[in-house]
Amino acid sequence: MTDNALVLRGLVKRFDGLTAVGGVDLYVPTGSFFGLLGPNGAGKTTTLSMAVGLLRPDAGTVAVLGHDVWSDPVTAKRLLGALPDPVRTFDRLSGSELLAYIGLLRGMDAAVVDARAAELLDVLGLADAGRTLVVDYSAGMKKKIGLACALLHAPRLLVLDEPFEAVDPVSGALIRDILHRYVAGGGTVVLSSHVMEVVERLCSHVAILAGGQVRTVGTLDEVRQGRSLEDVFVHVVGGRVATGAELSWL
Numbered sequence: 001m002t003d004n005a006l007v008l009r010g011l012v013k014r015f016d017g018l019t020a021v022g023g024v025d026l027y028v029p030t031g032s033f034f035g036l037l038g039p040n041g042a043g044k045t046t047t048l049s050m051a052v053g054l055l056r057p058d059a060g061t062v063a064v065l066g067h068d069v070w071s072d073p074v075t076a077k078r079l080l081g082a083l084p085d086p087v088r089t090f091d092r093l094s095g096s097e098l099l100a101y102i103g104l105l106r107g108m109d110a111a112v113v114d115a116r117a118a119e120l121l122d123v124l125g126l127a128d129a130g131r132t133l134v135v136d137y138s139a140g141m142k143k144k145i146g147l148a149c150a151l152l153h154a155p156r157l158l159v160l161d162e163p164f165e166a167v168d169p170v171s172g173a174l175i176r177d178i179l180h181r182y183v184a185g186g187g188t189v190v191l192s193s194h195v196m197e198v199v200e201r202l203c204s205h206v207a208i209l210a211g212g213q214v215r216t217v218g219t220l221d222e223v224r225q226g227r228s229l230e231d232v233f234v235h236v237v238g239g240r241v242a243t244g245a246e247l248s249w250l
């Protein structure tokens, strides 16, 4: 077993003049539940997009369970399930058509795909959507079908960008349970979130990113050091300067 399910080394991404990710190193232990936090624009989505092979870094390497995402993409992506934000997929298909398509693209057995797709749609509360095209799904439904696509091939590593955003509380609790069981069974999860309570409840490890750099990283307890995660976050990324009183015209 590889010690680290995901290793990011020296990742850099620039857009025009802007350095979105300025040299990120992250080691995600196998079997961990790893939360990536950071303020808006910190570089979380850019980092996770590079981690799953959707965005080519300007510098640095990514290894999924020891396999380089850019030089050995087929092996790496077989081991990986990704939920990008926003969900980008073949959305002029119904949920079951999309899962069938994704499963066959992944070379899975058609009967296995059918059985798993039916179960995923049922468990995630999407079975009632029937023939509705994914393009016409609500934001929360799109998130859930994206998660179903990421889970379908039972990968060893899940990389989820904002999996709880836009989902209702019942679905959120369900997704937490699914992920909790997945990690208990030996899987590894990396997720980004703005919801401290979710990260505190689920994650064994945390990294806080700001300005395209890792500002702090460690186990949840190492990062918190007896404080709340929100206090640590505000301390690490800087408190707010505006009070809201500026908008006197409102």
Ligand SMILES: Nc1ncnc2c1ncn2[C@@H]1O[C@H](COP(=O)(O)OP(=O)(O)OP(=O)(O)O)[C@@H](O)[C@H]1O
Pocket: 015, 016, 018, 019, 020, 038, 039, 040, 041, 042, 043, 044, 045, 046, 047
């Ligand atoms: N395709 C792009 N072209 C130009 N700039 C980009 C692009 N993608 C991201 N950026 C910039 O890179 C920086 C990091 O963006 P990113 O989406 O990675 O942040 P984030 O931490 O995921 O933010 P949020 O919490 O708001 O989702 C931002 O300044 C953003 O404007």
